[in-house]
Amino acid sequence: MKTIIYTKKAPAPIGPYNQAVLKGDTLYTSGQIALNPETMELVIENIESETKQVMENMKAVLEAAGMTFENVVKSTIFIMNMNDFGSINTVYGSYFNEKTAPARETVQVACLPKNVNVEISMIAVL
Numbered sequence: 001m002k003t004i005i006y007t008k009k010a011p012a013p014i015g016p017y018n019q020a021v022l023k024g025d026t027l028y029t030s031g032q033i034a035l036n037p038e039t040m041e042l043v044i045e046n047i048e049s050e051t052k053q054v055m056e057n058m059k060a061v062l063e064a065a066g067m068t069f070e071n072v073v074k075s076t077i078f079i080m081n082m083n084d085f086g087s088i089n090t091v092y093g094s095y096f097n098e099k100t101a102p103a104r105e106t107v108q109v110a111c112l113p114k115n116v117n118v119e120i121s122m123i124a125v126l
Contacts, residue, residue: 009060011035014113019061025126027065031078031119032057033112047084047117051091054120059095062124069095071124075104078119082108088118 005020010032013019020029034043034053037060043053062068079088085106096102102122112119 005061005065007060007064009037009064010057011037011040020065022065027062027067027071027122027124027126029058029061029122029124031076031113031121032061033114033116033119035114042114042116044116047087048091050116051088051118054118055092055095058120058122062122065124067124067126070097070100071126072096072102072122073125074123075102076121077104077106078109078112079106080109080112080117084117092120 003022004018005022005027006018010019013030017030020027032054034050035041035057036043036053037057044050059069062071075092077088077092079085093101
């Protein structure tokens with residue numbers, strides 16, 4: 001049996017998916033983009049503010065499942081421009097303890113939903 005995770009502190013799904021699914025002790029999150037959950041408007045002034053909004057959305061989803069970034073074992077970062085990697089990495093890294101940071105891959109893609117610059121998904125374990 002799976003448990004659907006939902007919080008109003010993260011953007012509502014805009015398609016046939018959920019913010020996250022908990023199966024046993026493992027949480028699988030959907031990708032988060034920089035939508036402000038209160039207004040559903042994009043936060044895209046610059047790559048740092050965009051990445052911060054993505055991570056705050058992810059934090060809310062993790063908290064709704066009773067977890068924190070310490071529970072994350074795997075992250076996937078999709079970015080539009082690899083030249084933004086350093087800025088994204090700095091913001092992303094501020095949410096983790098470097099000694100216990102999760103495994104991760106970062107992939108440059110041709111296009112992301114709503115033409116954003118970054119999308120991040122995670123797997124976390126209780």
